[in-house]
Amino acid sequence: MGQLELIATSTFGLEAVVKKELQNLGYNDLIVENGKVTFNATEKDIPIVNLWLRSADRVLLKMGEFETTSFEELFEKTKALPWDEWITEDGEFTVEGKSVNSQLYSISDSQAIVKKAVVEKLKTKYNTEWFKETGAKFTIEVSILKDIATLTIDTSGIGLHKRGYRSKSVEAPLKETLAAALVQLSYWNKNRFFIDPFCGSGTIPIEAAMIGKNIAPGLNRNFVSEEWPRIKKEYWYNARRNVWDAMNKDIKLNIIGSDTDKKAIEIAKDNAYNMGVEEDIKFITRDFRNIDFRDDYGIIICNPPYGERIGEKEEVNRIYKDMGKIFRELDTYSIYVLTSNEDFEKLYGKKASRKRKLYNGRIKVDYYQYYGPRPPKKR
Structure with a gap:
């Protein structure tokens, strides 16, 4: 079994989270760049990383990387890559592309050249002039950055944020991958109280429950x-069996998701049920101003309204001011807030311990982190 290079792609700002996830899975010699982490692996690892990565967008198989400034060069160097070792004779393959600051700026032309080069390579392997393309699917991407072309095949299919539990969602939902990252960037662990007072369809509490119970x-x-x-079927079978064995099924979590929208809470309950964590999260319909924050050393992680629409700004400003009044009294809590509102700290009334720039879809947001004290060690 030969060595491969895999690329875990991510939203800008989450590269360090993805890197840590890979290290926890046992991968080293990681190369971190904008929007991606490259690492050495084998065929056995493709199922493992696809099943376990929480904050990555996709896992790509890196086929090759080279400098190119002409379409002839792109064709020849692409054709030289071992496409025939992966794409079957009946394989259905498409080519996607992007180009930034490169002489080959026409994406459609680059896609066509790569498609032609791959076809020519496969012709020599399978000794045929025509391919049915009725078999397994392969999505090739040619990414050209500053005249360096990186060619990959997507091993994931639909994005990794599609966990399968969110049958319904509220308007403008948070991606599951970002929600998982918010939890991992916090001081929460399975022994601490957790609450999201603006939970919407429940994505952050559900991702927290999955982390707490070690659910892939x-x-x-x-x-x-x-x-x-x-990729042998036994690799997938073994990886999935290990996923089931790794779950902490018996652990009890203390997680609450709250929202004023009754419909959103019903959706959140359904989503938690779909993921099998309905007994680990208590969902309530309540305004955050009326929540009784009793537990000491709790964690608040939330994605409150941003006030992007006309007429919403005053209401959102009032929410942020009230959050400050209530949350600042929670001396033992650590509090984490994701928002695009650049006046948040001013409205909240306190400067964050740390502020991290992230992206919620195409919206630039900041993750405001207010660190509380560590819980006392249990005797």
């Missing part, structure tokens, strides 16, 4: 590379 995010979904003959 890919547990209930499939991946496009499961149909690739090159």
Whole structure:
């Protein structure tokens, strides 16, 4: 079994989270760049990382990387790569592309050249002039940055944020991958009280429960590379069996999700049920101003309204001011707030211990982190 290079892609700002996840899975010699983490692996690792990565967007198989300034050069260097070792004779493959600050700026032309080069490579392997493309799916991407082309095949299929539990959602939901990252960037652990007072359809509490019970995010979904003959079925079987064995089924979590929207709470309950964590989260319909924050050393992680629409700004400003009045009294709590509102600290009334720039979809947001004291050690 030969060595491969895999790329875990991520939203800008989450590269360090993805790197830590990979290190916890046992991968080292990681190369971190904007929006991606590259690492050495084998075929056995493709199922493992797809099943376990919480904050990555996709896992790509890196086929090659080279400098290119002409379409002829792109064609020849692409054709030289070992596409025939992965793509089957009946494989259905498409080519996607992007180009930034490069002489080959026409994405459609680059895609066509790469498609032609791959076809020519496969012709020599399978000794045929025509391909049915009725078999397994392969999505190739040509990414050209400053005249350096990186060619990959997507091993995930639909994005890794698609866990399979969110059958319904509220308007403008938080991506599961970002929600998981918010939890991992906090001081929360399975022994601490957790509350999201603006939980919407429940994504942050559900992702927290999955982390607390060590439930792999890919547990209930499939991946496009499961149909690739090159990756043995036993690799997927073993990886999925290990996922089930790794779950902390008996652990009791103290998690609350709250929102004023009764419909959102019903959706959140359904989503938690779909993921199998309905007994680990208590969902309540309540304004955050009326919540009784009794537990000491709790963690608040939330994604309150941003006030992006006309007419909402005054209401959102009032929410942030009231959050400050209430949350600042919680001396033992650590509090984490995601918002695009650049006046948040001023409205909240306190400067954050740390502020981290992230992206919620295409919206630039900041993750305001207010650190509380460590809980006393249990005797």
